[in-house]
Amino acid sequence: MSNKRIIVIGAGASGMMAAGKAAEAEAKVLLLEKMERPCKKILISGQTRCNVTNSKELDDFIITMGPNGRFLYGAFHHYFRDDLLAFLKRYGVETKTEADGRIFPASDNAGDVTNALREYTADHKVQLITDIRATGIKVEGIQVTGVQTDKGAYPAAAVILATGGASYPGTGSSGDGYKIAAALGHTLVRLRPSLVPLIVHETELVKSMQGVSLHDVRLTAYKCQARDINNYPAQTGDCGRGTGHGHPPHPIIASRRGDIIFAHFGISGPLTLQTSLAIVDAMENGPVSVSIDIKPEANEKELDQQLQQEFDQHGKRSYRHILDDLLPHKMVQPFAKLTGIPQEKRANQLSAQERKRLVNSLKSLCFTIKGHLPLDSAMVTAGGVSLDEVDPRTMASRLIKGLYFCGEVLDLDGDTGGYNLQAAFSTGYVAGEQAATFIHTAHPQNM
Numbered sequence: 001m002s003n004k005r006i007i008v009i010g011a012g013a014s015g016m017m018a019a020g021k022a023a024e025a026e027a028k029v030l031l032l033e034k035m036e037r038p039c040k041k042i043l044i045s046g047q048t049r050c051n052v053t054n055s056k057e058l059d060d061f062i063i064t065m066g067p068n069g070r071f072l073y074g075a076f077h078h079y080f081r082d083d084l085l086a087f088l089k090r091y092g093v094e095t096k097t098e099a100d101g102r103i104f105p106a107s108d109n110a111g112d113v114t115n116a117l118r119e120y121t122a123d124h125k126v127q128l129i130t131d132i133r134a135t136g137i138k139v140e141g142i143q144v145t146g147v148q149t150d151k152g153a154y155p156a157a158a159v160i161l162a163t164g165g166a167s168y169p170g171t172g173s174s175g176d177g178y179k180i181a182a183a184l185g186h187t188l189v190r191l192r193p194s195l196v197p198l199i200v201h202e203t204e205l206v207k208s209m210q211g212v213s214l215h216d217v218r219l220t221a222y223k224c225q226a227r228d229i230n231n232y233p234a235q236t237g238d239c240g241r242g243t244g245h246g247h248p249p250h251p252i253i254a255s256r257r258g259d260i261i262f263a264h265f266g267i268s269g270p271l272t273l274q275t276s277l278a279i280v281d282a283m284e285n286g287p288v289s290v291s292i293d294i295k296p297e298a299n300e301k302e303l304d305q306q307l308q309q310e311f312d313q314h315g316k317r318s319y320r321h322i323l324d325d326l327l328p329h330k331m332v333q334p335f336a337k338l339t340g341i342p343q344e345k346r347a348n349q350l351s352a353q354e355r356k357r358l359v360n361s362l363k364s365l366c367f368t369i370k371g372h373l374p375l376d377s378a379m380v381t382a383g384g385v386s387l388d389e390v391d392p393r394t395m396a397s398r399l400i401k402g403l404y405f406c407g408e409v410l411d412l413d414g415d416t417g418g419y420n421l422q423a424a425f426s427t428g429y430v431a432g433e434q435a436a437t438f439i440h441t442a443h444p445q446n447m
């Protein structure tokens with residue numbers, strides 16, 4: 001074992017993996033964590049079930065990470081899903097794949113994943129210090145020499161920066177790593193919230209539907225005001241990040257199917273989160289609106305025919321009661337109000353024009369986006385250390401010798417579905433292995 005030391009800053013998903021791997025490769029490793037215990041974010045991930053990865057094939061997996069996903073080919077070729085699942089199994093964590101491809105511990109317990117990582121680092125004698133905050137990386141010339149903390153300086157021959165993003169700061173990831181990297185000359189790509197709920201202008205409407213969840217609807221985001229959406233043909237296919245290589249047709253930013261939830265401020269749920277970064281970015285250049293197609297399985301003509309049949313069969317019922325079969329109960333009244341058709345009107349009294357209005361509202365319930373919840377409440381931070389200055393084969397800084405990066409501190413972010421944790425584990429593994437190789441082969445001053 002080399003007596004030169006590697007310091008890993010941050011004991012989250014990527015840092016634990018990096019520390020364990022570097023120590024397994026016979027390096028002396030010190031892991032510094034500012035919270036009182038490691039892996040706080042993993043414990044709340046996947047609603048405490050921890051969605052560790054996804055069954056998608058490599059190319060489709062990479063697409064879910066947006067254009068920067070290409071950076072991950074090197075790390076994923078070296079350490080991917082099967083390696084991660086084998087690692088977890090080695091530490092007694094069986095996993096299961098759900099119908100949509102998400103992979104979780106069979107126990108549905110995120111604690112099993114953190115226990116595996118803790119055992120891994122302990123098995124290889126990683127020294128862990130908690131309640132210590134790194135404030136900077138010490139460098140001589142262009143060579144790393146140690147880490148400055150709020151409790152003194154620690155010499156090191158290599159440093160792995162694994163401080164995570166800037167969202168959910170209560171878990172410890174409050175953006176320190178960005179400042180540390182920038183102080184060394186690394187370029188930061190602007191931070192933005194990804195996987196974040198959206199605020200809409202139509203507050204009264206969403207408030208009246210608060211808590212309503214819609215299953216398998218289509219959400220399409222447009223670069224225009226809500227009132228102008230109907231000028232464009234209805235979107236029927238998926239586009240935007242995570243759906244293939246094609247670019248969405250103008251003025252559509254993204255279109256996907258999934259589940260949404262109405263909140264008192266706007267919209268949330270997996271479908272909203274998945275389209276949120278595209279919307280956040282597009283809002284820089286003008287108004288953005290979304291249209292929710294509540295009945296995506298039928299086109300307008302088919303839906304109109306279905307309604308006509310319903311109205312013929314139950315002509316004496318108020319059309320509001322018929323809506324009860326089509327929508328969650330809490331949504332019926334606000335929706336009826338939105339159509340402007342008096343609620344007690346009997347179904348057989350609805351004119352063709354009113355039926356068309358109903359169809360339009362079911363096929364395109366529109367909201368103008370006002371903003372998003374703050375970065376704190378985003379599941380992932382987009383932006384970060386520029387990938388141009390990091391070697392994708394080694395995770396090494398191209399500017400500073402002996403400096404490595406892994407996890408969310410990098411300008412990488414993926415969809416919900418286990419992609420972010422897999423990226424953290426894979427980049428952590430590579431950074432740990434390569435930092436160990438570096439200290440075994442390079443000959444910096446004795447640390």
Ligand SMILES: Cc1cc2nc3c(=O)[nH]c(=O)nc-3n(C[C@H](O)[C@H](O)[C@H](O)COP(=O)(O)OP(=O)(O)OC[C@H]3O[C@@H](n4cnc5c(N)ncnc54)[C@H](O)[C@@H]3O)c2cc1C
Binds near residue numbers: 013050
């Ligand atoms: C609510 C929620 C649910 C999520 N669910 C999933 C999911 O199911 N599947 C999925 O793939 N992704 C999920 N994610 C995203 C995923 O958890 C993160 O992308 C991943 O944890 C990033 O790993 P990381 O190692 O880069 O950072 P983190 O896991 O955030 O770890 C960073 C660590 O560095 C420490 N640190 C920070 N600054 C310092 C400092 N100055 N000194 C010392 N230590 C420091 C922090 O305390 C923290 O322990 C979720 C995120 C959130 C917020």
